[in-house]
Amino acid sequence: MTAAHWLVKSEPNAYSFADLQRDGSTVWDGVRNNAAALHLKAMKVGDEALFYHSQEGKEIVGIARITRTAFPDPGDPSGRFVAVELAPVKSLPKPVTLADMKAAPALSGMAMIRQSRLSVSPVTKAEWDVILTMAG
């Protein structure tokens, strides 16, 4: 089974890719959305995720790797939601902006474009390859 691909969003004001690089790894918690939680639960160690900055930047800035599969979110009293752990892989030579992605026909079906509020979404291998090519 090949590793799956994902996209995670973060407001850089709250937690940026630079923060992840500084920390070495982080607990990806605070997701309070069922669809996003399902994706978190589907993540495997070794899967890679595009790291997207929402609001500020609106661009994919780096790649992260899943280092721990889903466990109950420590900050969620209801026990419904989960967290994973991420580590930085590398920053992209050239960030890929939302405008770039919208302008690319190959990416028009992307989950994050079709449903912009989803904070964790799957990325197909084809989409992944297109984005990495765009990133230089």
Add this chain to the structure above:
DNA sequence: GCCAACGTTGGC
């Protein structure tokens, strides 16, 4: 700052 999308809550 506004508004659209969409998930969640609560009254019935």
Add this chain to the structure above:
DNA sequence: GCCAACGTTGGC
């Protein structure tokens, strides 16, 4: 169990 009201997210 339905659905209106409300809250939150995120692009513009």
